[in-house]
Amino acid sequence: MERQQLPNSTLILVFGIISIITCCCYGVIGLPLGIIALVMANKATTVYAADPELYTGFQNVKTGKILAIIGIVLNAIFLIYVIWMFATLGSDGIQQMSEDLMRGMNDGMEQ
Template sequence: MEKPTLPNSTLILVFGILSILTCCCYGVLGLIFGIVALVLAKRAREVYAADPDIYKGYDNVKTGRILAIIGIVLSSLYLIATIVSIAIYGWDGLQEMTRDMEYNF
């Protein structure tokens, strides 16, 4: 008989990857995906700890959790940098800097 996979193990991995990929969207999307992945990973770890012999897919949970932590850190740094830039230059100054960067390429 084949072991069932741990609930949401693939989803945790996908959200962990998405938290890293979307960290440059002003940091907000990366934080959302990372936090959701951590919450789901916590529940999956509790289920696995209750009876580790009947489930497979715990490696996806561990990997997704690590990726979610990395994504949260990167997203937090990007969000802080964005907030500081807005505080220093203002929203109009930030848009002007972005516009100038586009013309230089």
């Protein structure tokens, strides 16, 4: 019997990678992608455990699951940080801080 690719193994890996890459997007993009990748990885692990000789690509699922967990943690930390920033500084304080940062960067480049 010919071995077939485990369903969604590549997609799980891609979602795990994207969840890490997008961790600085306020947690809005990466957090759902990480959760979706984790759920899909758990389903693929169940399918693989039922008949391991029938499927290939389990390494992609394991790697994608690890990356999804890392992405979820990073996105959750960043989301908590953003919520904390808005709660303590407010939107005006954050805008002022970013303007000061940009002004400092411009002054550094002019020198």
